[in-house]
Amino acid sequence: MLSVNGDMVHMRIGAALAAAMALGLAAGCSGSESPDSPPASSSSPTMSPVPSVSVDPEVQKALDAYDKFTRASNQAHEHPVAKGEVLPKSADFERWSFDPLRIETLAFVHALAAYRAQFRGEQPQSNVTVQQVNLGESPYPTVVLGDCVVPQGEYVPYSTVTDKKLRLTQGEDLEGPYLRTIEMIAVDGKWGARSVDVGDEGSCQP
Known part of the structure; x- marks a missing residue:
């Protein structure tokens, strides 16, 4: 059985989360460990409706793919699988992403599983x-999306061994809205997220 050394686990999970933050995959991170254990999240991310204007069918496919990627990756963070295990269908973000984002997200999920951690809280x-x-971009049609992400409270990793919140590195406590810029591409007609860039806290208003 893997023993849990608090400082070492916190340090390595913090480093992994720092990488995840660069992808915009975690929000509302705390700076300390808490003995309180909130219930695991059962919510789905709230997606704002796209304005009711005429949208190109290919652009709509890109929007739908991003929605599915977001929902699936959040499920993977809440129910991480170890390397070599198969993602459950509801958490299979690989269907909606391409490298480098796909492999970076997968590595983060595996890190969570290795250190027996899972995200809890409000997405x-x-x-x-x-x-x-x-849509004429070569070699892949491209759509760039902006997502003004608004934290709804803490959405942070907890140890499944101690049931305590994991301490994160400084500067990851995002409470205000921030802009996530997503590059979506289509490969053989299938849309997926290829890269994500995250702005500073307060970089957008919903």
């Missing part, structure tokens, strides 16, 4: 807009 609210469309 942040998503407010998506279309920023750029280039």
